[in-house]
Amino acid sequence: xxxxxPIHLPALRFGKPYESLERTKLVHFLTGEPVAEVSQIGGAMxxxxxxxxxxxxxxxxxIDPEEIVERLQTAGNLYAHGTLPMGDGRQSxxxxxxxxxxxxxxxxxxxxxxxxxxxxxxxxxxxxxxALSRGLPPEVFWKGYGREQRGVVVSYQAQSPVLGLxxxxxxxxxxxxxxxxxxxxxxLVMKPGGxxxxxxxxxxxxxxxxxxxxxxxxxxxxxxxxxxxxLASCRxxxxxxxxxxxxxxxxNPGVQVHGPGFSKIIFGDDCVDDWEKYLDVCVESVxxxxxxGCINTSAIYASRHTAAIAAALAERMGPIDVKPPEDPxxxxxxFTVPGAAKAIWEQIEGGLKAPGVTxxxxxxxxxxxxxxxxxxxxPVVAHCSSPEPAIAKAEYMFPFVAVVQCPQNTIxxxxxxxxxxxxxxxDAAFQRELVSCTExxxxxxxxxxxxxxxxxxxxxxxxxxxxxxxxxxxxxAETAQAVS
Amino acid sequence: MxxxxxxxxxxxxxxxxxxxAIAGAKAKLDAHTVEMMAWHFHPSTGCPFxxxxxxxxxxxxxxxxxxxxxxKKFPPFEDEWLRGGPVRRWIPRGFADQPAYVFETGGxxxxxxxxxxxxxxxxxxxxxxxxxxEEFFPRGANWLMLGxxxxxxxxxxxEHLAQYRGGICFCVDLDPRWVIKLIQKGWMEHLEAYKxxxxxxxxxxxxxxxxxxxxxTTPKLLEALAITLEKRGTTIRKAGITGIFSGxxxxxxxxxxxxxxxxxxxxxxxxxxxxxxxxxxxxxxxxPADGYTIAYYAPQPRAVIExxxxxxxxxVVPYGGTGRVKLTTLxxxxxxxxxxxxxxxxxxxxxxKYPWDGISGVRPFRALAGATTVGVY
Numbered sequence: 001x002x003x004x005x006p007i008h009l010p011a012l013r014f015g016k017p018y019e020s021l022e023r024t025k026l027v028h029f030l031t032g033e034p035v036a037e038v039s040q041i042g043g044a045m046x047x048x049x050x051x052x053x054x055x056x057x058x059x060x061x062x063i064d065p066e067e068i069v070e071r072l073q074t075a076g077n078l079y080a081h082g083t084l085p086m087g088d089g090r091q092s093x094x095x096x097x098x099x100x101x102x103x104x105x106x107x108x109x110x111x112x113x114x115x116x117x118x119x120x121x122x123x124x125x126x127x128x129x130x131a132l133s134r135g136l137p138p139e140v141f142w143k144g145y146g147r148e149q150r151g152v153v154v155s156y157q158a159q160s161p162v163l164g165l166x167x168x169x170x171x172x173x174x175x176x177x178x179x180x181x182x183x184x185x186x187x188l189v190m191k192p193g194g195x196x197x198x199x200x201x202x203x204x205x206x207x208x209x210x211x212x213x214x215x216x217x218x219x220x221x222x223x224x225x226x227x228x229x230x231l232a233s234c235r236x237x238x239x240x241x242x243x244x245x246x247x248x249x250x251x252n253p254g255v256q257v258h259g260p261g262f263s264k265i266i267f268g269d270d271c272v273d274d275w276e277k278y279l280d281v282c283v284e285s286v287x288x289x290x291x292x293g294c295i296n297t298s299a300i301y302a303s304r305h306t307a308a309i310a311a312a313l314a315e316r317m318g319p320i321d322v323k324p325p326e327d328p329x330x331x332x333x334x335f336t337v338p339g340a341a342k343a344i345w346e347q348i349e350g351g352l353k354a355p356g357v358t359x360x361x362x363x364x365x366x367x368x369x370x371x372x373x374x375x376x377x378x379p380v381v382a383h384c385s386s387p388e389p390a391i392a393k394a395e396y397m398f399p400f401v402a403v404v405q406c407p408q409n410t411i412x413x414x415x416x417x418x419x420x421x422x423x424x425x426x427d428a429a430f431q432r433e434l435v436s437c438t439e440x441x442x443x444x445x446x447x448x449x450x451x452x453x454x455x456x457x458x459x460x461x462x463x464x465x466x467x468x469x470x471x472x473x474x475x476x477a478e479t480a481q482a483v484s
Numbered sequence: 485m486x487x488x489x490x491x492x493x494x495x496x497x498x499x500x501x502x503x504x505a506i507a508g509a510k511a512k513l514d515a516h517t518v519e520m521m522a523w524h525f526h527p528s529t530g531c532p533f534x535x536x537x538x539x540x541x542x543x544x545x546x547x548x549x550x551x552x553x554x555x556k557k558f559p560p561f562e563d564e565w566l567r568g569g570p571v572r573r574w575i576p577r578g579f580a581d582q583p584a585y586v587f588e589t590g591g592x593x594x595x596x597x598x599x600x601x602x603x604x605x606x607x608x609x610x611x612x613x614x615x616x617x618e619e620f621f622p623r624g625a626n627w628l629m630l631g632x633x634x635x636x637x638x639x640x641x642x643e644h645l646a647q648y649r650g651g652i653c654f655c656v657d658l659d660p661r662w663v664i665k666l667i668q669k670g671w672m673e674h675l676e677a678y679k680x681x682x683x684x685x686x687x688x689x690x691x692x693x694x695x696x697x698x699x700x701t702t703p704k705l706l707e708a709l710a711i712t713l714e715k716r717g718t719t720i721r722k723a724g725i726t727g728i729f730s731g732x733x734x735x736x737x738x739x740x741x742x743x744x745x746x747x748x749x750x751x752x753x754x755x756x757x758x759x760x761x762x763x764x765x766x767x768x769x770x771x772p773a774d775g776y777t778i779a780y781y782a783p784q785p786r787a788v789i790e791x792x793x794x795x796x797x798x799x800v801v802p803y804g805g806t807g808r809v810k811l812t813t814l815x816x817x818x819x820x821x822x823x824x825x826x827x828x829x830x831x832x833x834x835x836x837k838y839p840w841d842g843i844s845g846v847r848p849f850r851a852l853a854g855a856t857t858v859g860v861y
Contacts, residue, residue: 021738021776044707045742051715232676248670 003098006034007089009197011041011221012204013049014056014187015214024221026195028102029336029374030325035102036087038197038221043229046189046220050162050233056187057161059213065138068212069125069183075203075210076122080115084205091202100198101325104169105334105374108326110290114173118203121176121455125183131456132180132464141185145473147483155473156464160254162187162218163467164234166227166241167200169193170397171292174240174258175203176455177463182207186467187216189234191226195336231255236467256466260395261294261419263450266434267302268425269408275305276312278424281447282401283316285422287379288451290333291399295420295442297450298395300403301387301411310360310383310403317379317399318364332398334374341368341375344396348380351391358383387414412437420450497774501839509784509839514551516785516814521549524819529578533565534819552788555812556798561823563761566597574600579817587637589760592664596635599760604817605637608763609645611783612756615766615837616649620727620752624650625697628725630686630705632660637760642700642729654694656685658705683708687716690723698727703734703743710747719749728753731764735846737776744776756780757846761820762787762811768835768842780846781838788812791831791843794851797824800841801831808849825849 010017020039027034060068078084083092091099097111104111121128129138136154140146145155163181167190168174181188192200197219204217220226231237231249238256239245246259265282267275285297300309323330335341345368352359361367361381369376379399384392392402393416406414412433415421422444423434431445442457444450475483501509524530525538525545538545543557566574571586579602587605588596627646633639633655646653666675686709690696701709706728710720720728728751735755743753757780758764765780765787782789791807793799801807809825828849832842 021741022736040738042707042739042742044704044711045746047707048711048714048746051711228672231672244670248672 003028003033003035003102004091004095005089006036007087007091008037008039009087009201009221010039011045012214012217012219013045014052014216014218015208018045024194026103026197029105029334030371032373033102035099036197038192040222041220041226042222043225046218046222046226046229047233049218050189050229053187053189053234054161056189056213056216056218057158057185059215060182060185060187061142063213065142065183065185068185069129069138071210071212072122072125072179072183072207075206075212076119076125078209079122079203079206080119082206082209084202084209086201086205091205096198096202100196103195103198103336105336106290106292106325107323107330107333109328109330110333113289114175114199117173117176118179118199121179124455125180128180128455129183132462138183141468145483153473153475153483155471156468157471158186159467159469160186160235162189162234162236164230164237165190165200166230166237166239167191167193167196168240169195171289171294173289173293175199176453177258178238179203180463181467182212182216184464184467186236187218189218189220189230191230192219192221194221197221256461258294261296262299262393262395262415262417263295263297263420264415264418265297265300265422265424265450266411266415267300268423268427268430269303270427270430271424272302272305275302275309278447279309279312279316281422281424281449282309282313284449285451286313286401287317287320287331287399288449290331290397291379292333292397293451294395295451295453296399297401297420297422299392299415300401301406301415302403303406303408303411306385306403306405307358307383310358310381313401313403314360314364314381317381318361320379320399321365322369322376322378332376332378334371334376335397336374338373339375341377342370344398345375345377348377348391348394348396348400351389351394352382354389354391356385357389357391412439415439420444422446422448422450496833497771498768498779499836501834501836505836505839506834509834510552513785513788513840517552517555518550520814520816520819521545523578523816524576527577529576531576532573552812555821558821560797561820563597563823566599567595571598571600574818575602576817585637585640586635587760588635591635592661592668597760599637599818601637602817604763604815605641606644606648607815608783608786609641610648611786612764612766613645613648616727616729616754617752621649621698621729622726625726626651626695627653628686628689628696628699628701629653629655630682630699630701630709631658632702633657634659634661636660638700645700646698651698652694654689654696656682656689658682679705679708680712683712687712687723690725696724698729699725700729702732703730703739704732706730706743706753707747710743720747721749721751725751727751729756730754731756731758735778737778740770740778741772741776744770757843759825761813761818761823762789763813763815765789765843766838768837777844778846779832779835779842779844781832781835781840781842782811784838784840786813786815788814788840789843790841791829792824794828797822803831803833806830806845809843809846 010019022040023037026036097108100111101108140156148154190200208214240258246257249255249257320331367378377398382391382402384402384404387406392404418440420442421440524534582602585601586598588598590596629642643653755767755778756764765782768779790800790810792810809827811823811825813820826849827846829843829846832844834840
């Protein structure tokens, strides 16, 4: 199937389409064919609309919370299988896959896989909410208080009528993070990624088609000032960015920053001699979803056999090559920003020259592949004889891993911030240390790929804790009995 | 030469100047150029810088510049010459006994560029005053200056404009160098707080019964002021403002449409393009039928804007074509031949009120855009 006809995506000002005089043109990363024009708005327009943000929540609260969840489940089905209105055209699921692949450089198979993730989350929204809220009746989030199962009155106060989102272009998988927001009775104000407007637009179209009020959702494509306006005007917002972005907003209670993950696999001394048994877990953790996610493993720590582990990983991943995006076996995403792949490769090449670093994937051909309009990086496995070299702490948006030799008793001192750690150990003492290690956010005890998420567990903090404040609310004893 | 209207991409929706008016303006510019050469390169009236520089030229500006095009004989003007002292080297001997001002541009880091002025800023704004519609900028009305202050020409110019039109100017302090530093440091909360600090002062003045009807402000501050007033249940127009004079390269058609449709509540806004070297260029009326195109026309013959080829900077691009802004200033106080600005845009047909070339779509020059911080205050 060929690329769908180019479409225009207007801004959605809490449901009202707005066609700007300024538009960016999105083209196919390989051919330069036009894919879409996206209306660009300024931060002030968003700032002005935010004065009416409370209406987004009010529109949702007029609908029963269980009904909202049912509509979201319908939306999931429409998102994955329906043909939906999209800007000045219509979009089938296959159109969506073609368009998303064309502007992001992701293989179509990965675009389809990400659709399934989003569908799963929406289809299981009732279970997710139950897990995230630890079984609270959903009315608590509508009314602000209620009685929990053990009979106590609890109160959850919304900290903002909407969640602001400054979304990335690089990984459609991150959208699962914000999907529960509507079910929690809060609106969405999104700045879509410049190259990946597709998921938020399609999700918004599916939700509206399923009966979620259009005035609960804002989509504001634009330049960096739109992101700044979201952060300045939404009392709660999420931003996806670099380590520098993370540092900039550290300690700001209104901003949840999602940056590099530096996810890791840690071998305990009790399991490392059986390392070959865990090779599949390692390969999946490093290479799934094109290696683009913060949950992809960027370092593997072990006290011994590290050279053999690195060589085996290189043998498995080194031959992975660039394939056309429509090839079902394509595993690598293109870097669509001109010069980006080359610049990253030059940085890696520098890191590989440091003392104590070897490059086992060198034997499988050049890693940097230059295209006419884009570039690719084939998987890189580096072996580090200690945690000292800078490349041991690197993370890149393609299948990259440093296999680091380090004694077990110093691993947890060395790993640094770790979004997901998979610990391969049955040593109870080491497991206790891992559980206590505050550098680790999500911990997998056992051979679970770092890329495998249990949606019923919070990711990077429970979103309910971010959007709601659990606070005291007292009513007279005679009234308390009536609180449902 | 009559403009080649067929080269423009769309038929113009504004009244284009006729050939006679264009020829008349050209003759006036040629005569003015010769007059300026006689002033700037005569030992009794010229400034030390140009008199000394003339020694290095292969031609005599007094005798060999017979029209505007002959200014191409000068090598490109280097704005680095404007950094540092002594600034008196720029003061024409003919004005040696006049009180002088020095105005600065840039200077967030390092030595700013400076231009000395005796009366030029007053003359420029008196001429500009004639372009302001009385209906929206009534004579005698008081003004609010909500824009960059300190060592900038704009602050005094707006005050003079207000006084020239019989009004009094109320001012708010704004230091753009600090604003740029806040952005460079990533201190966005401080940036927001500083902006709000300026806006709060503006709101206080507007609500204090000073009968302010006219305002200069920048697009970013206009947005912030409008939104702040809206939160207080009022608007720019209801706060008394009928006319707004604004400027900046972020003045895009989309921004203007947004301002007209959503921020101004019927107040009139006129965009301008200007800087310390040139003075200011007025715009032809900005209308929906013209796609909110913002086209500026330099105050000829005191200053000339040409849209030139990026590689051959002595050749103007065709009408509708894109090129770099080349600026020539020709006043008795200042002579700047062929200065290549840090902006680019599209060459516009002569307008009936300004029968010479204009420029639209002004934005930072692509080769320098990454290093420029724009739209900051």
